[in-house]
Amino acid sequence: MSSHPFLSIVIPVFNEKENLDELMRRCLETCSTIGKPFEIILIDDGSTDGSYDQIEDMAKRHRGKLVGVILNRNYGQHAAVMAGLSAARGELIVTLDADLQNPPEEIPRIVEQLLQGNDVVGTVRTPRCDTIFRRLASYIVNRAAQRATGVRMRDYGCMLRGYRRPVVDAMLKCHERSAFVPVLANSFARQTTEIEVKHQERAVGQSKYGLWKLVNLQFDMLTGMTTFPLRLLSIVGTIISALGVGFGIFLFIMRYIYGPEWAAQGVFTLFAILFIFVGAQFVGMGLLGEYIGRIYHDVRARPRYFVEKVVGRDDTI
Numbered sequence: 553m554s555s556h557p558f559l560s561i562v563i564p565v566f567n568e569k570e571n572l573d574e575l576m577r578r579c580l581e582t583c584s585t586i587g588k589p590f591e592i593i594l595i596d597d598g599s600t601d602g603s604y605d606q607i608e609d610m611a612k613r614h615r616g617k618l619v620g621v622i623l624n625r626n627y628g629q630h631a632a633v634m635a636g637l638s639a640a641r642g643e644l645i646v647t648l649d650a651d652l653q654n655p656p657e658e659i660p661r662i663v664e665q666l667l668q669g670n671d672v673v674g675t676v677r678t679p680r681c682d683t684i685f686r687r688l689a690s691y692i693v694n695r696a697a698q699r700a701t702g703v704r705m706r707d708y709g710c711m712l713r714g715y716r717r718p719v720v721d722a723m724l725k726c727h728e729r730s731a732f733v734p735v736l737a738n739s740f741a742r743q744t745t746e747i748e749v750k751h752q753e754r755a756v757g758q759s760k761y762g763l764w765k766l767v768n769l770q771f772d773m774l775t776g777m778t779t780f781p782l783r784l785l786s787i788v789g790t791i792i793s794a795l796g797v798g799f800g801i802f803l804f805i806m807r808y809i810y811g812p813e814w815a816a817q818g819v820f821t822l823f824a825i826l827f828i829f830v831g832a833q834f835v836g837m838g839l840l841g842e843y844i845g846r847i848y849h850d851v852r853a854r855p856r857y858f859v860e861k862v863v864g865r866d867d868t869i
């Protein structure tokens with residue numbers, strides 16, 4: 553049994569074949585400058601482009617430094633990161649994207665911040681090299697996360713992050729399926745900090761987040777952090793009913809003053825009110841559905857991911 557490494561680098565990989573070589577070269581180079589034992593954990597999130605074979609191959613070549621965790625299908629970035637975190641044995645853990653948008657050369661600066669006593673080190677991408685659509689989505693997510701966790705971080709979306717062991721252990725105890733890693737981490741951190749890092753255009757390949765996946769992520773985040781939407785529902789509901797009552801009184805008075813003809817013309821107004829109510833109910837049901845869907849997933853208590861195989865560990869093949 554080998555001794556535990558000091559630093560674990562956790563990298564989710566989903567169809568990133570073209571990036572893997574350079575990623576590994578730069579990570580290995582950077583990590584060896586730190587001068588402490590380290591391990592790099594690549595999680596194959598059900599890639600279909602041959603990343604799997606490459607990871608296995610690299611794990612053999614860099615034995616003891618590189619560990620491949622192969623998931624049997626695509627579970628999404630955050631589940632993959634969680635799989636990596638549970639395989640990580642380091643005292644300090646740094647997560648990173650595989651597409652080289654976050655330069656691995658920033659790892660030592662994160663390690664330094666962790667050593668200074670921060671439980672979580674976040675990063676801000678400056679300047680951000682993404683489409684305006686992605687940036688807008690991030691803006692909304694950041695505001696929501698700041699409210700929910702009470703930790704004022706400027707960039708929750710950037711996955712180049714550092715964690716200390718106790719925070720990771722706490723995160724691994726959480727079994728909800730739709731976990732959003734940075735938010736989960738911050739809810740367990742005592743002291744956090746944020747540093748600025750460089751951000752690059754994606755080197756090769758395309759972003760793995762289409763519109764649908766992004767919408768899903770926002771909902772995961774929203775329902776994972778807070779039940780505020782449910783409360784909002786009752787607030788909005790109350791306001792709408794108050795308006796309805798007000799309108800009813802208004803109609804009654806007008807009818808009293810101007811006679812029954814006036815009220816007959818108000819029929820369509822009543823229809824309008826009815827539609828508002830029906831609409832509000834649908835919004836409410838939709839929101840309830842979001843929560844119930846997640847409760848359903850959680851009570852089934854299926855594993856968040858299933859590790860098919862671990863390669864490159866001394867105690868495995």
Ligand code: UDP
Nearest residue numbers: 564565566597628629649650651759760761
């Ligand atoms: N990723 C993953 N599973 C997924 C989607 C993405 O493991 O279902 C990985 C992907 O390989 C990359 C990281 O998550 O390492 C970030 O993905 P991407 O660069 O596509 O996201 P963006 O930079 O557009 O936010």
Ligand code: MG
Nearest residue numbers: 649651653754
């Ligand atoms: Mg990217």
